[in-house]
Amino acid sequence: MTSLSKLGEFGLIDRIKRSVFTDASVIKGIGDDCAVLKYDSKNYQLLTSDMVTEGVDFLFGEDPYFIGRKSLAVSLSDIASCCGVARYFMVSLGLPEKYPVSSVDKIFLGMRALADEFGLSLIGGDITKAARLLIDVTVLGSVKKNRLALRGGARLKDIIFVTGEIGGSLKGKHLKFTPRLREAGYLAKNFKINAMIDISDGLTQDLGHILQQSKKGARIYEDLIPLSPEASGLKKALHEGEDFELLFTLPQAEAKRLLGAKIRFFQPIGEIIPEKYGLRLVDKKGKETKIKPEGFLHFRAK
Amino acid sequence: MTSLSKLGEFGLIDRIKRSVFTDASVIKGIGDDCAVLKYDSKNYQLLTSDMVTEGVDFLFGEDPYFIGRKSLAVSLSDIASCCGVARYFMVSLGLPEKYPVSSVDKIFLGMRALADEFGLSLIGGDITKAARLLIDVTVLGSVKKNRLALRGGARLKDIIFVTGEIGGSLKGKHLKFTPRLREAGYLAKNFKINAMIDISDGLTQDLGHILQQSKKGARIYEDLIPLSPEASGLKKALHEGEDFELLFTLPQAEAKRLLGAKIRFFQPIGEIIPEKYGLRLVDKKGKETKIKPEGFLHFRAK
Numbered sequence: 001m002t003s004l005s006k007l008g009e010f011g012l013i014d015r016i017k018r019s020v021f022t023d024a025s026v027i028k029g030i031g032d033d034c035a036v037l038k039y040d041s042k043n044y045q046l047l048t049s050d051m052v053t054e055g056v057d058f059l060f061g062e063d064p065y066f067i068g069r070k071s072l073a074v075s076l077s078d079i080a081s082c083c084g085v086a087r088y089f090m091v092s093l094g095l096p097e098k099y100p101v102s103s104v105d106k107i108f109l110g111m112r113a114l115a116d117e118f119g120l121s122l123i124g125g126d127i128t129k130a131a132r133l134l135i136d137v138t139v140l141g142s143v144k145k146n147r148l149a150l151r152g153g154a155r156l157k158d159i160i161f162v163t164g165e166i167g168g169s170l171k172g173k174h175l176k177f178t179p180r181l182r183e184a185g186y187l188a189k190n191f192k193i194n195a196m197i198d199i200s201d202g203l204t205q206d207l208g209h210i211l212q213q214s215k216k217g218a219r220i221y222e223d224l225i226p227l228s229p230e231a232s233g234l235k236k237a238l239h240e241g242e243d244f245e246l247l248f249t250l251p252q253a254e255a256k257r258l259l260g261a262k263i264r265f266f267q268p269i270g271e272i273i274p275e276k277y278g279l280r281l282v283d284k285k286g287k288e289t290k291i292k293p294e295g296f297l298h299f300r301a302k
Numbered sequence: 303m304t305s306l307s308k309l310g311e312f313g314l315i316d317r318i319k320r321s322v323f324t325d326a327s328v329i330k331g332i333g334d335d336c337a338v339l340k341y342d343s344k345n346y347q348l349l350t351s352d353m354v355t356e357g358v359d360f361l362f363g364e365d366p367y368f369i370g371r372k373s374l375a376v377s378l379s380d381i382a383s384c385c386g387v388a389r390y391f392m393v394s395l396g397l398p399e400k401y402p403v404s405s406v407d408k409i410f411l412g413m414r415a416l417a418d419e420f421g422l423s424l425i426g427g428d429i430t431k432a433a434r435l436l437i438d439v440t441v442l443g444s445v446k447k448n449r450l451a452l453r454g455g456a457r458l459k460d461i462i463f464v465t466g467e468i469g470g471s472l473k474g475k476h477l478k479f480t481p482r483l484r485e486a487g488y489l490a491k492n493f494k495i496n497a498m499i500d501i502s503d504g505l506t507q508d509l510g511h512i513l514q515q516s517k518k519g520a521r522i523y524e525d526l527i528p529l530s531p532e533a534s535g536l537k538k539a540l541h542e543g544e545d546f547e548l549l550f551t552l553p554q555a556e557a558k559r560l561l562g563a564k565i566r567f568f569q570p571i572g573e574i575i576p577e578k579y580g581l582r583l584v585d586k587k588g589k590e591t592k593i594k595p596e597g598f599l600h601f602r603a604k
Contacts, residue, residue: 007403009429015403016410022423035425037390037442040342049440051394051430088328088339092353092394092438097601098371101309101317108318121324123337127311129600132536136394138351138440140339151569298431299399 004299012299031213032150033198034080034144043142048078051136056298058175060132064103068110071135075199076118076179077244080149081198082186084143086181088123089115090138093192094130107135118181127266147188149196149248152213158194158272159255160218163246163265166203167237168230174242183265184246196248202241202295208279210249211293217277219268223284238281241296306601314601333515334452335380335499338445345444350380353438358600360477366405368477370412373437376502378420378481379546383500384452385490386445388483390425391417393439396432409437420483449490451498451550454515460496460574461557462520465567466547468505469539476544485567486548493560498550504543504597510581512551513595519579522572524588540583543598557567 004012013030022029027044028036054060079086091111095104100186111202115122120139163183169276180198187193195214197206203225211218222234231237249272250258258266273280282288306314315332324331329346330338336348349465354373356362374391393413397406417424422441465485482500489495497516501508505527513520525534533539551574552560560568575582584590 002398004397004403004406005399012403012406012429015407016424020424021418022425026423026425028392029423029425035392037392037425043356047390047392047425047440047442049392049394049426049428049438051396051428051438053396053430053432056431073429088337088349090337090349090351090440092351094355094396094436095601097307099306101306101314104306104314105317116323121328121331122322123324123328123331123339123349124351125332126351126438127314127600128355129358130355130369130436134396134432134436136351136353136428136438138349138392140349140442198404298429299397 009297009299024118028150033081033302034084036082036148039142042145043222044148046082046084046141046143047080047138048075049136049138050074050078051134053134054132062175064106065110068107069114070175071137072111072114073177073179074244075137075139076114076181077198077200079139079141080179080181080184081196081246082143083147083184083193083196084141086118086139086141088121088140089137090123091125091135094134095127096131096133097129099133105205112190149193151195151197151210152211154214154216154249154272155251155253156216156272156274158249159252159268160220160247160249160270160272161266161268162226165226165228166231166243166245167240168228168232169242170240171230172270173230177244179244180246184196187248191250191254194249194251196218196246198244199243199247200237200241203243203247204238204279204293205295206247208293210298211279217273217279218270219273219280219282219288221282224267224269225265239294303333304354311599311601330452335383336386338384338450338558341444344370345446346450348375348381348384348386348443348445349440351438351440352376352380353436354432355436359491364477364551366408367412370409371416372477373439374413374416375479375481375546377439377441378416378483379500379502381441381443382481382483382486383548384445385486386443388420388422388441388443390423390442391439392425393427393437395427395429396436397429398433398435399431401435411512442445451490451495453497453499453512455583456497456512456516456518456551456574458518458574459554460551461570462522462549462572462574463568463570464528464547464549467530468530468533468545468547469542470530470534471544472542473532475532476527479546481546482548493552493556496551496553498548501545501547501549502543504541505545505549506548506581506593506595507597508538511596512549513581517577519575519581521575521582521584523584526569526571541596557575565575
């Protein structure tokens with residue numbers, strides 16, 4: 001009997017993906033940050049679901065306001081990584097029987113604050129009993145056709161960028177981060193993005209998704225990675241996840257223009273190289289090593 | 303401290319609803335079977351989420367094929383009750399660590415069978431670790447503007463109908479029912495439906511939602527209720543839920559036409575009366591009693 005811990009999370013997703021049929025109105029189905037659907041002549045529709053649960057995404061006793069806020073923020077981060085605008089959200093709540101109503105109120109206050117900031121409407125959901133607190137948020141949004149960024153678009157010699165700072169998110173940022181919708185909007189309006197993903201499971205693992213879907217390799221430079229003051233060293237920061245920053249690639253000419261704008265928030269960290277070289281890390285002494293994409297997995301293949 | 307069991311499920315939903323702002327593109331937000339959104343000149347978009355969990359919607363050891371099938375079917379039942387067509391679905395899975403991959407396969411096979419029957423595409427989702435098996439399905443669909451049926455449209459003297467048979471669903475039907483999309487399509491195409499809901503929590507409780515939102519009362523007749531052979535008596539059948547049949551009201555002229563079509567599947571069970579009379583049950587001897595809407599609640603107010 002194959003167990004989940006043997007197959008691993010991505011093995012399972014591949015297995016599900018293999019058996020799926022979608023019609024021509026589905027521009028992108030399983031396997032990116034959002035599902036992308038035909039909408040009107042100028043826009044696609046975006047749909048994404050993310051479930052946060054006690055013991056995985058937050059701990060028992062954490063402030064419900066920030067648990068609620070995070071449950072919406074992780075889906076907004078997915079909309080951002082497709083360069084979209086978020087419009088509506090649905091909330092499915094699994095609640096332990098004795099969960100205090102005042103905490104439910106706080107969960108919704110936290111969501112509300114973020115929803116107001118980005119102009120979303122709460123339009124429905126479901127409530128059920130659960131052993132542990134669990135929140136599944138679905139966000140419906142849209143993106144201009146010519147702005148859509150996906151994981152599979154990286155090209156040879158593209159420059160790889162990240163927003164903000166990496167590492168140490170589990171010390172607090174993961175509950176309080178601002179999804180990079182505004183930054184994605186600025187980028188999409190002014191630059192041609194070839195590929196984009198949000199860093200939820202770890203920089204190297206999420207870069208690995210871009211590389212796998214683009215059939216490319218990458219070289220990244222240790223001394224270019226913008227480490228957070230909270231980070232516990234570079235090695236850990238590359239893999240630990242929950243940064244919810246954007247990771248994207250630009251053609252060289254576009255990269256030059258972005259660098260010319262001198263916005264420190266967008267940091268170049270490496271370049272796209274042929275697939276056969278894999279993912280390579282250059283340390284501070286200039287020594288290059290091949291590394292494996294690694295990060296958080298709900299079910300780790302053994 | 304107010305606990306959920308004190309406030310009750312509908313108290314909680316009302317509490318959430320009160321603090322919600324939606325913009326003009328939201329035709330119907332929280333409080334109906336689906337959220338209804340502006341789409342194009344002829345259609346609205348429909349979005350609905352339903353979460354099924356072990357111990358509430360199915361028991362440990364139940365066939366995963368039918369658990370998967372049901373998790374999609376309950377959302378399709380919501381689309382049916384708005385007279386819509388289902389197009390896409392997303393699946394968020396909460397899986398216990400040792401859950402067998404072969405059972406995950408069966409869950410998706412069960413969903414797939416139903417998705418193929420009604421022409422839906424699986425377009426994404428999320429997987430996370432959970433203490434108990436849990437499936438949250440979101441369905442995106444659409445409805446022709448002139449066909450949309452909601453809970454709040456019942457009018458005085460409307461005739462109340464149900465599809466199929468009521469009661470005893472927990473003996474097996476609840477895992478194997480066919481969502482009434484075809485029946486809703488037939489009705490919407492040929493008749494003017496004033497109000498509709500699906501019976502998920504119990505006939506009287508779901509009729510109660512129509513009455514509350516339409517500000518009306520109702521009189522239903524014991525000897526008209528189409529009891530399932532599986533039902534354990536009428537009283538229980540009125541309240542126990544999980545029937546996933548449609549409950550709807552038609553103006554008298556429309557009702558006559560439907561009755562003229564002599565389709566036994568659509569059974570008249572009573573009529574809409576003024577709100578002040580509440581919900582009334584006429585027994586087989588003609589005696590009328592006022593009853594309370596009652597049914598399944600995830601959190602029962604005390």
